[in-house]
Amino acid sequence: MPEALKNRTYIYSTSGMIQHAKNSRSSNFLIVTEPGILYELQKQNPGKIFIAIDPFLVCEGMKSITPEKLLDSLKTETFIIKIDETLAERALRPISRMIAINR
Structure with a gap:
Protein backbone atom coordinates (compact mmCIF):
# COMPACT_ATOMS: atom_id res chain seq x y z
CA MET A 1 0.00 0.00 0.00
CA PRO A 2 1.39 3.46 -0.85
CA GLU A 3 2.61 5.44 2.14
CA ALA A 4 0.04 8.21 1.52
CA LEU A 5 -2.81 5.74 1.85
CA LYS A 6 -1.42 4.25 5.06
CA ASN A 7 -1.52 7.61 6.79
CA ARG A 8 -4.54 9.41 5.36
CA THR A 9 -7.37 7.07 4.45
CA TYR A 10 -10.92 8.01 5.41
CA ILE A 11 -14.13 6.24 4.51
CA TYR A 12 -17.24 8.42 4.40
CA SER A 13 -20.68 8.67 2.90
CA THR A 14 -21.14 11.39 0.28
CA SER A 15 -22.20 13.93 2.89
CA GLY A 16 -19.37 12.76 5.14
CA MET A 17 -16.81 13.45 2.39
CA ILE A 18 -18.18 16.95 1.90
CA GLN A 19 -18.14 17.64 5.65
CA HIS A 20 -14.61 16.26 6.05
CA ALA A 21 -13.33 18.46 3.22
CA LYS A 22 -14.98 21.53 4.80
CA ASN A 23 -13.46 20.84 8.22
CA SER A 24 -10.02 19.74 7.02
CA ARG A 25 -7.01 22.03 6.95
CA SER A 26 -5.69 20.02 3.99
CA SER A 27 -5.90 21.63 0.58
CA ASN A 28 -5.48 18.54 -1.64
CA PHE A 29 -7.73 15.48 -1.66
CA LEU A 30 -7.73 12.21 -3.58
CA ILE A 31 -11.32 11.05 -4.07
CA VAL A 32 -12.10 7.37 -4.63
CA THR A 33 -15.76 7.44 -5.58
CA GLU A 34 -17.88 8.49 -8.51
CA PRO A 35 -16.46 11.70 -9.97
CA GLY A 36 -19.93 13.29 -9.85
CA LEU A 70 -39.15 5.18 -9.19
CA LEU A 71 -42.45 6.78 -10.19
CA ASP A 72 -43.57 3.60 -11.95
CA SER A 73 -42.70 1.54 -8.87
CA LEU A 74 -44.78 3.85 -6.66
CA LYS A 75 -47.74 3.79 -9.05
CA THR A 76 -47.77 0.01 -9.47
CA GLU A 77 -46.62 -0.78 -5.92
CA THR A 78 -43.84 -3.03 -7.18
CA PHE A 79 -40.54 -3.56 -5.36
CA ILE A 80 -42.22 -3.06 -2.00
CA ILE A 81 -39.88 -3.26 0.96
CA LYS A 82 -41.43 -4.69 4.12
CA ILE A 83 -39.97 -3.55 7.40
CA ASP A 84 -40.74 -4.73 10.91
CA GLU A 85 -43.13 -2.24 12.57
CA THR A 86 -40.85 -1.66 15.57
CA LEU A 87 -37.90 -0.92 13.31
CA ALA A 88 -40.06 1.37 11.15
CA GLU A 89 -41.12 3.36 14.22
CA ARG A 90 -37.49 3.72 15.34
CA ALA A 91 -36.42 4.79 11.84
CA LEU A 92 -39.15 7.42 11.52
CA ARG A 93 -37.52 9.84 13.98
CA PRO A 94 -34.15 10.27 12.19
CA ILE A 95 -35.85 10.29 8.79
CA SER A 96 -38.19 13.03 9.95
CA ARG A 97 -35.19 15.01 11.23
CA MET A 98 -33.40 14.70 7.88
CA ILE A 99 -36.48 15.94 6.04
CA ALA A 100 -36.90 18.84 8.48
CA ILE A 101 -33.26 19.90 8.04
CA ASN A 102 -33.72 20.19 4.28
CA ARG A 103 -36.80 22.42 4.54
Whole structure:
Protein backbone atom coordinates (compact mmCIF):
# COMPACT_ATOMS: atom_id res chain seq x y z
CA MET A 1 0.00 0.00 0.00
CA PRO A 2 1.39 3.46 -0.85
CA GLU A 3 2.61 5.44 2.14
CA ALA A 4 0.04 8.21 1.52
CA LEU A 5 -2.81 5.74 1.85
CA LYS A 6 -1.42 4.25 5.06
CA ASN A 7 -1.52 7.61 6.79
CA ARG A 8 -4.54 9.41 5.36
CA THR A 9 -7.37 7.07 4.45
CA TYR A 10 -10.92 8.01 5.41
CA ILE A 11 -14.13 6.24 4.51
CA TYR A 12 -17.24 8.42 4.40
CA SER A 13 -20.68 8.67 2.90
CA THR A 14 -21.14 11.39 0.28
CA SER A 15 -22.20 13.93 2.89
CA GLY A 16 -19.37 12.76 5.14
CA MET A 17 -16.81 13.45 2.39
CA ILE A 18 -18.18 16.95 1.90
CA GLN A 19 -18.14 17.64 5.65
CA HIS A 20 -14.61 16.26 6.05
CA ALA A 21 -13.33 18.46 3.22
CA LYS A 22 -14.98 21.53 4.80
CA ASN A 23 -13.46 20.84 8.22
CA SER A 24 -10.02 19.74 7.02
CA ARG A 25 -7.01 22.03 6.95
CA SER A 26 -5.69 20.02 3.99
CA SER A 27 -5.90 21.63 0.58
CA ASN A 28 -5.48 18.54 -1.64
CA PHE A 29 -7.73 15.48 -1.66
CA LEU A 30 -7.73 12.21 -3.58
CA ILE A 31 -11.32 11.05 -4.07
CA VAL A 32 -12.10 7.37 -4.63
CA THR A 33 -15.76 7.44 -5.58
CA GLU A 34 -17.88 8.49 -8.51
CA PRO A 35 -16.46 11.70 -9.97
CA GLY A 36 -19.93 13.29 -9.85
CA ILE A 37 -19.24 14.37 -6.27
CA LEU A 38 -16.31 16.55 -7.38
CA TYR A 39 -18.60 19.40 -8.48
CA GLU A 40 -20.22 19.62 -5.04
CA LEU A 41 -16.87 19.32 -3.26
CA GLN A 42 -15.36 22.12 -5.36
CA LYS A 43 -18.47 24.28 -5.02
CA GLN A 44 -18.47 24.05 -1.23
CA ASN A 45 -14.69 24.24 -0.86
CA PRO A 46 -13.24 26.86 -3.20
CA GLY A 47 -9.47 26.91 -3.09
CA LYS A 48 -9.17 23.19 -2.31
CA ILE A 49 -8.12 20.66 -4.94
CA PHE A 50 -10.01 17.40 -5.47
CA ILE A 51 -8.65 14.66 -7.73
CA ALA A 52 -10.72 11.63 -8.73
CA ILE A 53 -8.56 8.50 -8.66
CA ASP A 54 -10.71 6.95 -11.41
CA PRO A 55 -12.68 9.49 -13.47
CA PHE A 56 -14.71 6.64 -15.00
CA LEU A 57 -15.79 4.95 -11.76
CA VAL A 58 -19.55 4.32 -11.88
CA CYS A 59 -21.95 2.76 -9.38
CA GLU A 60 -24.10 0.69 -11.74
CA GLY A 61 -26.70 0.00 -9.05
CA MET A 62 -27.33 3.68 -8.39
CA LYS A 63 -27.33 4.55 -12.08
CA SER A 64 -30.04 1.97 -12.74
CA ILE A 65 -32.50 3.93 -10.57
CA THR A 66 -34.21 6.62 -12.62
CA PRO A 67 -37.01 9.03 -11.69
CA GLU A 68 -39.24 7.25 -14.22
CA LYS A 69 -38.57 3.83 -12.69
CA LEU A 70 -39.15 5.18 -9.19
CA LEU A 71 -42.45 6.78 -10.19
CA ASP A 72 -43.57 3.60 -11.95
CA SER A 73 -42.70 1.54 -8.87
CA LEU A 74 -44.78 3.85 -6.66
CA LYS A 75 -47.74 3.79 -9.05
CA THR A 76 -47.77 0.01 -9.47
CA GLU A 77 -46.62 -0.78 -5.92
CA THR A 78 -43.84 -3.03 -7.18
CA PHE A 79 -40.54 -3.56 -5.36
CA ILE A 80 -42.22 -3.06 -2.00
CA ILE A 81 -39.88 -3.26 0.96
CA LYS A 82 -41.43 -4.69 4.12
CA ILE A 83 -39.97 -3.55 7.40
CA ASP A 84 -40.74 -4.73 10.91
CA GLU A 85 -43.13 -2.24 12.57
CA THR A 86 -40.85 -1.66 15.57
CA LEU A 87 -37.90 -0.92 13.31
CA ALA A 88 -40.06 1.37 11.15
CA GLU A 89 -41.12 3.36 14.22
CA ARG A 90 -37.49 3.72 15.34
CA ALA A 91 -36.42 4.79 11.84
CA LEU A 92 -39.15 7.42 11.52
CA ARG A 93 -37.52 9.84 13.98
CA PRO A 94 -34.15 10.27 12.19
CA ILE A 95 -35.85 10.29 8.79
CA SER A 96 -38.19 13.03 9.95
CA ARG A 97 -35.19 15.01 11.23
CA MET A 98 -33.40 14.70 7.88
CA ILE A 99 -36.48 15.94 6.04
CA ALA A 100 -36.90 18.84 8.48
CA ILE A 101 -33.26 19.90 8.04
CA ASN A 102 -33.72 20.19 4.28
CA ARG A 103 -36.80 22.42 4.54
